[in-house]
Each structure stands twice: as structure tokens, then as C-alpha cells.
Amino acid sequence: MTGGRGRLLPYLLVLPGVGWLVLFFAVPAVQLGAASLYDPAGSLTDGYAMTWAVGNYPAALRAYWPQFVRSFLYAGTATLIGVALGYPLAYAIARKAGRWRNLLLVCVVAPMFTSFLVRTLAWKTILSDTGWLVGALRAVHLLGPDGRLLATPAAVVAGLVYNFLPFLVLPLYASLERLDPRLLEAAGDLYAGPVRTFRRVTLPLSMPGLVAGVLLFFIPAAGDYVNAELLGAPNQYMVGNVIDSAYLVRLDYPQASALSFLLLAAVLVLVLGWLRRPRGLRRNRSRGSHRECRPAGLALAGRALGAGGRAAGARLPVPADRRRRRAVVQPAVESAVVRLPRVHAGQLAASVRGGRAV
Known part of the structure; x- marks a missing residue:
């Protein structure tokens, strides 16, 4: 039981x-x-009849394909900027912050204590034509007298980065904080520079957090409509704004549902295709070299041995002075050989039959 x-x-x-x-x-x-799949000729007052109108999908796509392209373009650009900003921030908090780590984590999460709408309205005030930021940029002639930041694609992307950056930083911090510092020291002891250590050790081991953060950032950013509504103009509207208008203004439920389903399908296809690509690359690498299947730290050790330590009895280089990164190759201890006295085969058989020990 x-x-x-x-x-x-x-x-x-x-x-x-x-x-x-x-x-x-x-x-x-x-x-x-x-x-x-409802009949597009119906209405909210008269009701919608189920006519399996598959034509709602191509009609919606033909009418609003620019908004689809704009949504993924803004979300992709914001995700790249978020990775460029979030990875160094997460690394600094996880590896370099020391006793300030908790305070910095609170600073990352603190904006989420307020409403998403309030944060976006605050950005609208900052980027307004009469705000201090536009005035400062005009004073240093980075903006013309009629230049503006609000109602531009840059404002929409900046709003997406600001609002969704914590969703990328926190998974990255969790992965980097669990990173064993001895692997980084081992890479340095094996003469790997900072760039190679990051590329071969830090980045592969933090990849789960990076993948999770990118997904948590990109998926809501692609369907967002608040930033484009408040920080952009109709020329910057995304597909989320079209769906919002179809549901609440035009009351065209079949078209709004078709647009929502198309957005969901497009995001799933992009995410699944992006997730499956690294697996294929790993399979291709494993066919060419068996060492690539090992962890990054062991792969570095294997390359170091393969380059200069193939002599019989060589061990891993042990640093004598960490500041100069010198290495000492220690010969392996010869295996002990136990030599037994020679025993004739007849004597051995007789001893076995008689039950006597040799």
C-alpha cells in the first residue's frame, strides 16, 4: 500500500x-x-454563427501584417538590448557585488512593486517634449530644435526594455550565482584568457538562465500594447494594439480571435525553433569531437593535455605561482609491480589437490 x-x-x-x-x-x-472561425458577418448584438470561416486568418494577416512584423522587430531589438544590459548586471551582482548583493537585487526588483501602467506613464513624462531629457539633448545639439523622443520607435523599445528587464536579470543571476568559481580558476590555470574563459566556461554554464530570461522577456514583449499605446504613435502600433482595438472598439471578435491565434502560433514557432537549434549544434559537434560532450572545464583540461601533456606519465599542470601562472608538470608515480616466486605447474596442481597453500 x-x-x-x-x-x-x-x-x-x-x-x-x-x-x-x-x-x-x-x-x-x-x-x-x-x-x-465565427461568421465575420455577425455582430455582438445579433450573435455569431459557427460557419468554420477559415478565411478569417488570411484576411487578418493581409490586413495587419505590418503590425506583426513591427511587433517581432521591436521585441527582438528590445531582447538584444536587454541581454546586453542584463548579462553584465547579473554577472556583477552574482560574482562581484559581495555584501551589496541583496541591495542590488532589491534595486532590480523594486520597479515591479508599482503598476506596469504607472511605470510606463513615468517614462512618458521623462521622454516628453518638455521633459528634462529632451531639453538636455537639445542643449548639447544631439536633438534638433524640433527633435523629440516621444512617439518614436526608440521610445517604444526603451519602454519594453525597462519594463521586462527584471524578468531577464533574475534567471541569469540564479545561473551565475550557482557557478563554481573553481572552474574559472581552473581555466586561468590552464592559460585561458578572460575572453576564452567567458566563451568556454561562463557562457555555456549560464546558458539555462539566459534561455529562460530571453523567453520571459521576448514572449510578453511581442504581445505588449501598453508601451506602443503610451510611448508611441499609430505608426508604432504593434499587433497587440490591433487586437485591443478589435475586441474593445470595433467589437470584431472573429478577427480579434484570429489575430490572437496567429500571434500565439508565431511566437510558439519562433521559440521552438530557437530552442531546438542549440541541440542540433551540440549533436553535430559531438560527431566531430568526443571532447566537446564533456563539461567546459574538462574540455579545457583535455585540450591542455592534448597540446603539451601527452608524454607518458604527465599530469595536469599545477600552478606554482598564481600571479605569474607558472606550471609544473609532475611525473606520475610508477605503478608498483608485485613479483611472485615462480611455481611449477605440477607443484601448483598438487598443492591444490592436497589442499596445501603455496
């Missing part, structure tokens, strides 16, 4: 999460897909 309960326990622990996903993701997704 106890064994049966033990086998069922993992499934019972997963059950609440599965129920949550089914109730608040699977069921709304099915309803959204059904609404996207």
Missing part, C-alpha cells in the same frame, strides 16, 4: 499545476480558436 502511494505522489503533486493550466490556458485557447 505504501509503495502504491509513493508511486502516485509525483502525479498528485503535479495535479494542481495541470488543473490550473487546463482551466486558464487550454480552455480559453479552445474558445479563442472557436471564436476565430
